[in-house]
Amino acid sequence: LYSENQDGAFLIRESESQKSEFSLSVRDGKAVKHYRIRRLDNGGFFVTRRQTFQNLNAFVRHYSYASDGLCVKLGRPCIKTEVPTTYDLSYQTVDQWEIDRSSLKLLKKLGSGQFGEVWEGLWNNTTPVAIKTLKPGSMDPKDFLREAQIMKNLRHPKLIQLYAVCTLEDPIFIITELMRHGSLLEYLQNDGGSRIHLPQQVDMAAQVASGMAYLESQNYIHRDLAARNVLVGDHNVYKVADFGLARVFKLENENVYEAKHETKLPVKWTAPEAIRSNKFSIKSDVWSFGILLFEIITYGKMPYAGLMGYQVLQKLDQGYRIPQPANCPQELYNIMLQCWNAEPKERPTFETLHWRMEDYYDMDSALYSDTNNFIQ
Ligand code: AMP
Numbered sequence: 001l002y003s004e005n006q007d008g009a010f011l012i013r014e015s016e017s018q019k020s021e022f023s024l025s026v027r028d029g030k031a032v033k034h035y036r037i038r039r040l041d042n043g044g045f046f047v048t049r050r051q052t053f054q055n056l057n058a059f060v061r062h063y064s065y066a067s068d069g070l071c072v073k074l075g076r077p078c079i080k081t082e083v084p085t086t087y088d089l090s091y092q093t094v095d096q097w098e099i100d101r102s103s104l105k106l107l108k109k110l111g112s113g114q115f116g117e118v119w120e121g122l123w124n125n126t127t128p129v130a131i132k133t134l135k136p137g138s139m140d141p142k143d144f145l146r147e148a149q150i151m152k153n154l155r156h157p158k159l160i161q162l163y164a165v166c167t168l169e170d171p172i173f174i175i176t177e178l179m180r181h182g183s184l185l186e187y188l189q190n191d192g193g194s195r196i197h198l199p200q201q202v203d204m205a206a207q208v209a210s211g212m213a214y215l216e217s218q219n220y221i222h223r224d225l226a227a228r229n230v231l232v233g234d235h236n237v238y239k240v241a242d243f244g245l246a247r248v249f250k251l252e253n254e255n256v257y258e259a260k261h262e263t264k265l266p267v268k269w270t271a272p273e274a275i276r277s278n279k280f281s282i283k284s285d286v287w288s289f290g291i292l293l294f295e296i297i298t299y300g301k302m303p304y305a306g307l308m309g310y311q312v313l314q315k316l317d318q319g320y321r322i323p324q325p326a327n328c329p330q331e332l333y334n335i336m337l338q339c340w341n342a343e344p345k346e347r348p349t350f351e352t353l354h355w356r357m358e359d360y361y362d363m364d365s366a367l368y369s370d371t372n373n374f375i376q
Contacts, residue, residue, distance in 0.1 A: 001025055001032045001078045008075025012037070012056060022056070027078070028071040035070070082235050085177070087155050089123055089163045097152055099123075101166040101173060106131060110182065115139075116171060120178060129163060132174040141167045147244050148174070154218060158211030160231060160241040179239065181232035188227060189300035198329070199361075201296045204230075204238050206357035211240040212289065213350040216282045223247055223280050225288035226269045227295040247280075267309035268302075272316050273344060283344035289353060290339025297328045316342075331360075 001009060005027050015021040015036065022037040024047070035047045037059070045059050046052040048069060053059040060074060067073040088094050106119040116134040123129045144167065151162045166173035181187055184204065188196065208230055215222060222229075223246035231241050246266075271287035273279040291303050303322055304312045321340050324333040335356060341347045348356075 001027045003030075005078050006075055008072045009078040010060075010074045010076075011078045012060070025078075026070065026072060026074065033071050080235055082237065085155075085157050085161060087161055089127055089129070089175075093164050097148075097162075097164040098168065099164040099166060099175070101169075104129070104131060104166070104173065104175070106133075123163075123175065128178045130176045130178040132176065134172040134174070136170040139172070141172060144172065147247060150220070151244055154215070154220060154243070156211055156214040157237075158207050158239050159214065159243065160239045176241070177239075179231035179233045179241075181234075183228050184230035184232055184238060185227035185295065185300050187232045188296065192299050193327075196299070200236065202332075202357055202360045203236065204296050205293055206354065206360070207238040208240055208292065209289065209350055209354040209357050212285060213354045215240075215243060215285075216350040219282075220244065221247075221280055221282055222285045222288070223274075224266060224269070225285050225292060226266070227292055227300060230292070268304055268312055271344065272313060272342070275313060279344075281344060282350065283347050286339050286347040286350065286353070287344075289350070290336040291322075293332065293336050293339070294322055294325065297332060298325050301325075 001011065007027060007029060009027040011025050012022055013025065015023045018036070021039070022045070024035045024037055026033050026035070037045050037047060037056075039045060040052055044052050044054050045056055051062065051068065053062065062068065063070055064074040089099075093099060103124050105122045105125065107122060108120045110118045110120050110130070112118070115138040116132060119131045119133065121129055121131045145165070148162060148165055155161065160179070161177045162174065163177065164175040166175075208225075212222065212225065220243065222240065222243040224242060225240070229240065229242045231239050233239065267275055269288045269291045271279075271284035274281075274284040274287075294303050295301065304315075307315070319342075321337060324330070328336075335348075335353070338346075338348050339353075
């Protein structure tokens, strides 16, 4: 509710003094005033018993129409500010990023994958962090530390920041920035087109391309770019996660072509030359970015649905590419096809992809026909 807000700007928040109660804070001239929102036994809300509401939306609607006893009538919700990326937990962890695992509290399991689990946690009882716990034996600590040294120095607002590690005993912990809304894949699937439309989808692609353009500029390769490895924060911020990790993981029984489960089959995201001859490069990441575009536009559909990895590879060799999804504008599909050029050198750079996404709506005025829902 700082001064950029107008009179009547408000927010409804959890009360600091009364657990599981809400408070209303309103900007009135230069002051901010607070009201306790009380609950009815039937679940309704009120600030005065004279006027009660079934839900908070009805409450806000009423006081937006007239002040009705409040200091001012409610205006706009207060402006949300983007929290700047923190690059270190503290000045100590800048150089000493092997931290004591007792400084971490694991609070809530967020997910689990092939190589371990991810927890929401607290560092020093204060700083929210994500903690990746790695299954013993999933990587060689020496390899990992070498890679982590590089990852620690990669800093960009669209990359998940590595904060610290615990590698002295098993399980290895990787401590990173916490993203409140989890993976982009689930985020897209949960939405399924209800709130997310083309402008938001282009924005997601632009942010990912921006993070990847930074990796490109640092001569670093991701190796596992996919919607499952992009995380969603507040205020529509999207960041690339898990860069470089694929290189240090030990793929034990993995013949990537024949892995049983479709869901995490990286072969569908991987450029043919990377699968065949291990030629991973920033250009194989560009191929994966094309698949990520497909995931974004289809709200998280499985690419090459119904095909197994080896079948995909065969078909790609014959020139087959994923067909244009129904709701995908031609211009965006053209970009996907460029990312899937059989010749790595012919694929665009991330720098180019970034500006093409940023300028998407300027590229061609005809595009506006695709964007009925441009202004949401
Ligand atoms: P992963 O093992 O990296 O695939 O992570 C499993 C799941 O944990 C992801 O799909 C996310 O939902 C969640 N997750 C991973 N990293 C973070 C993070 N930094 N912040 C919040 N959620 C995360």
